[in-house]
Amino acid sequence: MLRAVKDLKGYALLATDGPIGHVVDVLVDDRHWAVRYLVVDTGTWLSGRRVLISPMSLGRPDWALQQLPVSLTKDRVEHSPDVDTQKPVSRQHEEEQLSYYGYPVYWEGTGLWGTGAYPGMLAGTSALASQSGASTATAEQDPHLRSCDALVGYQILATDGDLGHVENFLLDDESWAIRYFVVNTSNWWGGHHVLIAPQWVERVSWPDSTVTLDLSREAIKNAPPYDEAKLFERQHEFAMYEHYGRPKYWADEPEDQQ
Numbered sequence: 706m707l708r709a710v711k712d713l714k715g716y717a718l719l720a721t722d723g724p725i726g727h728v729v730d731v732l733v734d735d736r737h738w739a740v741r742y743l744v745v746d747t748g749t750w751l752s753g754r755r756v757l758i759s760p761m762s763l764g765r766p767d768w769a770l771q772q773l774p775v776s777l778t779k780d781r782v783e784h785s786p787d788v789d790t791q792k793p794v795s796r797q798h799e800e801e802q803l804s805y806y807g808y809p810v811y812w813e814g815t816g817l818w819g820t821g822a823y824p825g826m827l828a829g830t831s832a833l834a835s836q837s838g839a840s841t842a843t844a845e846q847d848p849h850l851r852s853c854d855a856l857v858g859y860q861i862l863a864t865d866g867d868l869g870h871v872e873n874f875l876l877d878d879e880s881w882a883i884r885y886f887v888v889n890t891s892n893w894w895g896g897h898h899v900l901i902a903p904q905w906v907e908r909v910s911w912p913d914s915t916v917t918l919d920l921s922r923e924a925i926k927n928a929p930p931y932d933e934a935k936l937f938e939r940q941h942e943f944a945m946y947e948h949y950g951r952p953k954y955w956a957d958e959p960e961d962q963q
Contacts (some may be wrong), residue, residue, distance in 0.1 A: 707884060707937055708768075710740075710853050710874040716771045718745055718758060720779045726750065728773070732757070732794065732850045733874075738903035739817055740876055741799075741850060743773070743792050747782075755790045756782055760824035760881045760945040761808050768878075777806070787881065823880050860915045861888050861901065863922045869893055871916065875894050875900070875937070884954065885915070887933065893922065900931045924949065 716728045727745040731740045742757040764774035786801040788794055796812075797802040803810055809827055811909075814820040821827050853874055861868040868889035874883050907919045930938065931946045939955070946953045 707875040707877050708878045709887070709933075710876055710883075716766075716773050718743070718775050720775050720777050720782060722778050724750075725775065725782050726742070726756070729755070730790070730852050730854045733856075733883055734811075735849045735851050735909065737817055739811075740881040740883065741811065742794075744852075747774075751783060754787075756785055757788055757790065757794070757802055758782075759803070759808060761827050762806065763824070766878065781806075781849050799850075815937070817880055817882055839883070842919055858914070859909075861886070862915055862917045863920055863925060864918065865921050865923075866927065867893060868918070868922060869899075872898070873933075882954075884908055887931075888955070894926060898931050898933055899925055899928065900937075900945065901925075902951070904954070920949070926961075 710731055713728050713731060715805075718725050718727065726745040728743050729746045730744040732742040732744060733739065734741050740760060740797055745756050746756050747754050747756060758775060758777075762775050762777055764776055766773050786798070786805055788798050788802065800810065809819060811819045811824075811827070816822050818824050818827055837878045857873070858873055859871045861870060869888045869892055871886050873887035873890040875884050875885040875887060883903055885902055886906075888899050888901055890897045890899060901916075901918060901920075905918055905920055907917045909916050929941060931941075942955075943953070
């Protein structure tokens with residue numbers, strides 16, 4: 706099911722022995738467009754320290770109660786490696802985090818989560834991959850982690866002009882993949898929101914705070930409408946992908962996930 710990223714803010718994270726804090730932001734990988742970490746404010750428990758929690762640590766969320774169970778103890782979280790979440794998170798810091806929790810690195814392999822399609826598939830696997838030479842070589846590259854908070858407000862450019870700005874994101878609550886940018890078109894087409902899949906993005910200019918698409922404004926305006934107040938289901942996605950003539954991301958998913 707698709708969930709709005711903004712709605713995750715404020716969700717409580719519950720360790721196996723008590724609460725550890727609440728979500729204040731999420732970090733996404735701008736190569737594969739997946740949520741790699743929840744940024745969690747620990748409040749008075751750890752004097753306002755912020756920690757990173759991977760979706761690999763999560764159990765089954767309680768969406769109604771806005772609670773995310775975590776398969777970690779409070780002590781485990783408290784002694785996790787320090788990361789300044791106000792600065793770019795380096796690949797070295799990621800390796801330290803994942804190695805500490807005993808998780809494999811997600812950037813090695815062909816799946817969205819390295820050797821798997823879903824973060825829960827990796828929770829019980831070995832972390833030895835994070836010590837490999839390939840990973841060490843990767844550690845010097847850009848981490849490609851971006852704050853969703855920082856991305857909100859980025860200008861969206863179609864092939865023939867300004868489209869609007871990023872207002873939110875929709876994520877797949879099984880794979881934690883970002884499926885869509887939610888775009889507010891108020892500067893062009895007042896009162897409307899449209900969905901743009903990351904795969905339709907031609908480039909993101911971080912210095913200019915712009916996202917350029919390979920779609921025209923007319924094509925977007927004629928697409929099936931998106932109403933954020935209504936449930937957006939697979940049949941709506943199907944109609945949208947058919948309109949654009951683009952390959953459907955769920956074509957390779959297991960049948961029970963479609």
